[in-house]
Amino acid sequence: MTVVRHSYFMTIRHVRELLRQPWWIAVTLVQPVIWLLLFGALFKNVVNIPGFNSTNYIEFLAPGVIVMTALFASGWGGMPLIDDIERGVTDRFLVSPVKRTALISGRLVHSSLTIAIQSVIIVVLALIDGAAFAGGFGGVVVMIAVAILLGASFGALSNGLALLARREETLIAIMNFVLLPLTFLSSAFMQQNLIPTWMQHVADFNPVNWAVVAGRSAVSANPDWGLIASRAGFLVALLLVCLAFATRAFRTYQRSV
Amino acid sequence: MWYKSTMLMESGTKIESSGAVVVEAMIEAEGLVKTYGKRDKAVRALGGLSFRARRGTVFALLGPNGAGKSTAVKILTTLTRPDEGQALVAGTDVVAYPDRVRRTIGVVSQGTGVDIQATGRENLRLQGQLYGMRGRRLEERASELLERFGLADAADRIARGYSGGMRRRLDIAMSLVHDPQVLFLDEPTTGLDPEVRADMWDQIAALASEQDKTVLLTTHYLEEADQLAARVAIVDRGKVVAEGTPEELKSELRGDAVYVELAEPAVDGAVRDALAPIAGVREVAVDGRALRARAEDGGRAVPSVLQALEARGIEVLSVRVARPSLDDVYLRYAGRTFQEAESEETEVKK
Numbered sequence: 001m002t003v004v005r006h007s008y009f010m011t012i013r014h015v016r017e018l019l020r021q022p023w024w025i026a027v028t029l030v031q032p033v034i035w036l037l038l039f040g041a042l043f044k045n046v047v048n049i050p051g052f053n054s055t056n057y058i059e060f061l062a063p064g065v066i067v068m069t070a071l072f073a074s075g076w077g078g079m080p081l082i083d084d085i086e087r088g089v090t091d092r093f094l095v096s097p098v099k100r101t102a103l104i105s106g107r108l109v110h111s112s113l114t115i116a117i118q119s120v121i122i123v124v125l126a127l128i129d130g131a132a133f134a135g136g137f138g139g140v141v142v143m144i145a146v147a148i149l150l151g152a153s154f155g156a157l158s159n160g161l162a163l164l165a166r167r168e169e170t171l172i173a174i175m176n177f178v179l180l181p182l183t184f185l186s187s188a189f190m191q192q193n194l195i196p197t198w199m200q201h202v203a204d205f206n207p208v209n210w211a212v213v214a215g216r217s218a219v220s221a222n223p224d225w226g227l228i229a230s231r232a233g234f235l236v237a238l239l240l241v242c243l244a245f246a247t248r249a250f251r252t253y254q255r256s257v
Numbered sequence: 258m259w260y261k262s263t264m265l266m267e268s269g270t271k272i273e274s275s276g277a278v279v280v281e282a283m284i285e286a287e288g289l290v291k292t293y294g295k296r297d298k299a300v301r302a303l304g305g306l307s308f309r310a311r312r313g314t315v316f317a318l319l320g321p322n323g324a325g326k327s328t329a330v331k332i333l334t335t336l337t338r339p340d341e342g343q344a345l346v347a348g349t350d351v352v353a354y355p356d357r358v359r360r361t362i363g364v365v366s367q368g369t370g371v372d373i374q375a376t377g378r379e380n381l382r383l384q385g386q387l388y389g390m391r392g393r394r395l396e397e398r399a400s401e402l403l404e405r406f407g408l409a410d411a412a413d414r415i416a417r418g419y420s421g422g423m424r425r426r427l428d429i430a431m432s433l434v435h436d437p438q439v440l441f442l443d444e445p446t447t448g449l450d451p452e453v454r455a456d457m458w459d460q461i462a463a464l465a466s467e468q469d470k471t472v473l474l475t476t477h478y479l480e481e482a483d484q485l486a487a488r489v490a491i492v493d494r495g496k497v498v499a500e501g502t503p504e505e506l507k508s509e510l511r512g513d514a515v516y517v518e519l520a521e522p523a524v525d526g527a528v529r530d531a532l533a534p535i536a537g538v539r540e541v542a543v544d545g546r547a548l549r550a551r552a553e554d555g556g557r558a559v560p561s562v563l564q565a566l567e568a569r570g571i572e573v574l575s576v577r578v579a580r581p582s583l584d585d586v587y588l589r590y591a592g593r594t595f596q597e598a599e600s601e602e603t604e605v606k607k
Contacts, residue, residue: 009386017374020415084372092370092431095334096387097359256293257337 003099010098010106014080015113025117032069032122036061037129043189052191059131063143063215064188066122070115070151071183071208075175077111077155078162085166085253094254104246108155112148119144134221142228143215149235150211153242160246163253182208187216210234281348283439283471284310284333288342291328291495302328304495305342310488315465315472317486318497319479319583321598325495326475327367330443333473334364346439360388363432367443370431371424373417377408380416380427381434388435402430406460422453429460440464440472446481454481461485479583479595489583493591493598503583510581510589512539513555515562517548520572531569535561546574555579 018024040058047057054060084090093103123140127133133140158175165171185202186209192200203209214231217224291303303325310316318326331337333344335355344351347361364370372380381399385391390398403412406426416424425445432440445461446454462485465472476482482489483503490500499506515538525543532541537553538561552558555578566573587595 006387009383013372013375013379013383016379020374087373088366088368088370089372091336091366092364092384093387095336095359095362095364095366096384097356097389098387254337257331 003101003105006099006102007105007109010102011109014107014110018110018114025114025121028069028073028114029118029121031072032065032118033125035068036065036122036125039189040129046190049194051194054191056131058126058129059133059219060191060216061189062122062126062131062133063219064186064212066119066143066147067150067186067208067211067215068183068188069118069122070147070211071154072179073115073118074111074151074153074155075158075179076171077107078158078160078171079168081107081159081162082166082168082171085162091257094250100247100250101243103250104156104159104243107159108152111155112152115148115151116144119147133219135219135223139219139223142218142223146211146214146218146228146232146235149232149239150207153207153235153239156239156242156246160242160249163246163249166253182206185209186212188212207235207238281312282309282345283312283347284308284316284473285345286329286333286342287344289329289332289339289344290341291325291332291337291339302495303332303339303342306492306496307342308490308497308500310471310473312471313469314487315461315474315485317482317489318473318475318492319477319482319489319587320475320492321477321595324477324492324598326477326492327443328495329492330364330366330441330473330475334362334366334441335359360435361437362439362441363435363437364441365425365428365432365443365445366441367447369424369428371416371419371427373419373424374415376413376415377403377419377427377430378412381431384431385434390435398434402433406430422449422456425449425453425457426460429464433464438469438471440470442472442474444475444477446476446478458484477595477599479587483583491583491587491590493587498590499586506583506586507581510551510585512537512551512553512581514579514581514585515550515552515555515558516577516579517550517562517566518574518576519543519546519548520574522546523548523571527569528566528571531565531571532562535565538562552578 036058040061044057046052047055047060081090090103123133158171161174162171165174185199186206187195187203188208192203192213195203210231214228217228287307289303289306292299292301294300306325306329308316308318318329320326332339333346333351335351335358338352346358349357349361351358375383378399381402382395385395385398403409406429408423408427408430411419411423416427419427429445442461446457449457458481461472461474464470465485474482474485487502488500489503489506490497491506492498501509522545523543528543528548529541532538532550535558538550538558540551542549550562559576559578563573563576584595591598
């Protein structure tokens with residue numbers, strides 16, 4: 001399987017960069033930690049709203065913050081590709097026999113590893129701050145897995161857009177327009193039946209919400225496995241679409257160079 | 258399409274008059290057309306570019322920036338597709354079988370393709386892995402190339418700290434890792450210091466003398482094409498306007514250039530009248546104090562030219578005779594000097 005081998009070579013390339021500057025993980029964690037600890041403290045009393053099902057806001061918030069971290073890290077995933085394009089590295093790969101899919105999947109495997117590490121850190125912080133995660137170890141693994149699925153989808157999307165736009169400014173503009181609204185149009189911060197009705201409807205079609213709902217259910221005392229499986233299924237479908245888009249984007253890119 | 262490709266193959270494979278030596282055309286471009294952008298924003302980069310490079314030679318595409326050289330290389334190396342025309346590398350159609358072509362070529366593109374966050378050795382290793390190399394063979398090949406291109410000491414340093422010349426040498430080493438039959442060097446010395454450039458010329462010349470390697474070199478340095486290439490195609494506005502060995506191209510201009518520096522500005526007509534009777538002196542032109550003419554045999558014409566000018570009372574400060582340069586050739590075929598073309602193209606880009 002050439003694709004797998006090439007993906008492995010590309011993953012090594014990106015992971016090596018990560019190992020050479022591990023402090024980068026700490027930098028990318030600043031924001032989620034602020035969300036978890038400060039936002040968590042600020043809205044601590046949300047749990048007192050009648051109808052709110054959780055008794056600990058940190059525990060409620062943690063899956064949202066993990067999904068949000070995965071979403072943002074992946075949304076900006078196209079930036080290093082633009083760097084590669086500008087430096088001529090991408091063109092060099094494209095005139096070699098490397099599989100196009102590997103050029104994307106190598107990046108996605110790398111960002112998935114990063115998301116996994118960040119998620120574990122957030123989980124530990126949440127536990128220290130009083131979260132219980134009744135779903136246990138298995139539930140936490142599933143929660144991180146759905147976050148990675150969402151991250152991989154947006155990573156592929158971001159890489160595809162990078163190939164089409166080839167300008168950092170364009171990618172920044174698009175992602176700014178997409179990432180935060182998607183986060184707020186979900187149940188990341190507030191129970192879905194307590195947000196405005198129109199938002200509840202939008203959230204049902206929002207991939208970010210699929211990941212939040214599935215992750216939160218997985219770590220709860222009574223996981224709804226049917227719900228988790230369906231949302232995970234939606235995310236897998238989304239990932240396949242985004243992968244196809246990113247791979248096709250190479251064709252458009254090659255026509256225009 | 259098959260018949261077209263067969264025809265190209267046949268015409269590219271010639272039997273030399275000296276005997277039954279079969280010389281293959283390793284790179285063949287036939288009527289390549291490429292336009293970027295759409296409608297009123299469209300820019301035609303190639304307008305029917307054709308040439309043929311023989312196995313084991315250095316072939317140069319010479320032209321100013323924006324002439325279409327890089328676009329031609331991008332098509333021939335499978336990076337992009339032509340709108341029209343056909344391109345074969347080692348007899349394989351680049352559009353129909355890009356993967357096959359990719360295995361036979363090495364590419365050094367304009368700028369650099371070095372991953373500056375990895376070491377020189379890691380760059381080489383990854384490149385080799387993509388061509389299916391592995392293990393001891395790959396490690397040995399990487400070390401050999403690092404040694405050959407003077408990068409052995411820097412091999413395990415991050416390429417971010419390399420100088421421009423070092424990155425360029427690493428680029429070339431990477432293009433050679435899988436020992437390709439055909440090598441594309443797109444502006445390999447642009448942006449390098451003169452000293453580093455001379456060193457790079459030695460490296461390229463050494464590559465060319467290696468058995469059976471065909472090198473396509475693009476350059477906008479006249480002396481680079483003159484020095485390195487067995488054959489040169491002059492490219493202007495997306496087309497080949499002249500092709501031949503550097504000597505052939507220069508000799509087509511028939512004769513040497515004679516440059517005379519006058520003490521005072523002279524009238525064009527007076528000078529022309531003075532020199533008209535001298536056999537073998539043509540194309541006399543005066544611009545202020547500079548007189549330019551062409552002579553069958555420059556050395557022999559100088560005494561008569563000086564005599565004729567003196568007879569008319571035109572004082573001469575200096576005389577210089579030069580074999581025609583590729584610059585002259587360019588002027589003849591493109592209808593403008595190289596410098597003019599360069600500045601025009603830069604203006605177009607703005």
